Amino acid sequence: MPEQNEGLSTWLPEELSRQLAHVLESMIGESPSLSIAPYPVTAEDLQPGGTGLLWWEQPFSLSPEARIWIGADTGSWETIGNQVLQSAGVEDNDTESIRGTYLEIVSQALSGIASALSSRAHKEVACQEGRQGPPPPAEDGSFRFEVSLGDKRLPILAVFAKTLEKLNDSSIVADAPKGSEQQKAGSVAGEPAIPSPIDLLLDVELPVSVSFGRAQLPLKDVIKLTTGSIVELNRAISEPVDVIVNNCVIARGEVVVVEGNYGIRIRQVISRQERLRTLY
Numbered sequence: 001m002p003e004q005n006e007g008l009s010t011w012l013p014e015e016l017s018r019q020l021a022h023v024l025e026s027m028i029g030e031s032p033s034l035s036i037a038p039y040p041v042t043a044e045d046l047q048p049g050g051t052g053l054l055w056w057e058q059p060f061s062l063s064p065e066a067r068i069w070i071g072a073d074t075g076s077w078e079t080i081g082n083q084v085l086q087s088a089g090v091e092d093n094d095t096e097s098i099r100g101t102y103l104e105i106v107s108q109a110l111s112g113i114a115s116a117l118s119s120r121a122h123k124e125v126a127c128q129e130g131r132q133g134p135p136p137p138a139e140d141g142s143f144r145f146e147v148s149l150g151d152k153r154l155p156i157l158a159v160f161a162k163t164l165e166k167l168n169d170s171s172i173v174a175d176a177p178k179g180s181e182q183q184k185a186g187s188v189a190g191e192p193a194i195p196s197p198i199d200l201l202l203d204v205e206l207p208v209s210v211s212f213g214r215a216q217l218p219l220k221d222v223i224k225l226t227t228g229s230i231v232e233l234n235r236a237i238s239e240p241v242d243v244i245v246n247n248c249v250i251a252r253g254e255v256v257v258v259e260g261n262y263g264i265r266i267r268q269v270i271s272r273q274e275r276l277r278t279l280y
Contacts, residue, residue: 011120012113012160013143016068019112020145020156023105024080026271028087032147039144041159045071046134053157055134056103058110061126062117062164069135069159070106076147076154077102083149117164135159210264211242211249240267 017034025031045053053071060066072080081098084105085091093101110127117125141160146153213233225231235241240252243264253264 011116012164013145013158015116016109016113016158017145019109019116020105020147022112023108024084024147024149027084027105028149029271030149032149034148035146036143039142039157041135041137041142041157043137045157046137052134054099054102055132056106056130057133057135058107058130059128060114060117060164061124061128062121065161066117066125066164067161068110068113068164069133070110071134071157071159072102073155076156079149079152079154080105080147206246209244210255211244213241 013036017036021032021034053073054077055069055071058068058070060068078095078098081100081102082093084101085093085097090097107127107130110130114125114127143158143160145156145158147156148154213235215231215233217231240254241264242249243251243253243266249270251266251270252268253266256263256265
């Protein structure tokens with residue numbers, strides 16, 4: 001089918017654009033504008049440091065050759081990282097904090113790409129351990145993503161390995177030997193499966209609590225509290241309650257009764273930006 005052969009000209013750049021926009025919106029609280037267009041990578045773009053770009057190479061478990069490189073000049077990654085930190089109320093940021101914040105945005109967007117690859121390849125695809133580094137000069141399929149935050153236009157360059165165009169090839173979709181179980185995501189033929197970092201966290205237990213409201217009382221009033229005393233909270237009876245995980249508000253909902261026990265029906269999952277403001 002022609003659609004399957006369009007490769008990088010269609011779904012992959014558009015999907016990355018959507019993922020970048022989604023991550024940025026969740027972190028800064030406003031929807032950025034993104035435009036994409038094919039862009040040839042120059043020799044200057046590949047130079048480490050100096051006038052070159054800050055490159056991040058992200059391999060995927062789809063195949064040893066499946067990877068994406070994301071590059072941004074200093075002005076772009078510093079502005080994006082600073083914007084996210086300032087939206088979270090963090091000021092006076094050093095270069096390493098800004099760089100780390102920007103790379104976290106890139107990492108989250110590429111995790112979304114892994115999910116999209118899983119859907120198209122009909123098997124689980126995970127991000128493997130990435131590193132800083134430019135793409136080989138021979139790679140093509142490069143696109144410039146221009147991110148607009150207010151009046152600032154910030155270019156980001158992405159290079160896609162050709163392997164990602166071939167998601168409908170049987171050699172990629174069915175890479176497990178016949179008669180054996182499908183290899184787990186992250187494994188390479190002849191090597192043990194490498195668990196995704198998120199898989200290592202899935203069994204971690206976290207405390208979950210619900211806050212009906214808060215109140216501040218002078219010590220003299222606290223001393224007077226006895227059985228039957230009423231403390232008025234700062235929340236109306238119709239307002240949603242906070243769901244707190246590990247001292248951070250992650251959602252809001254309404255109180256319900258389930259088989260004689262209290263429960264919470266989630267009505268809203270709050271953004272990452274708001275979570276940072278609501279640490280208990």
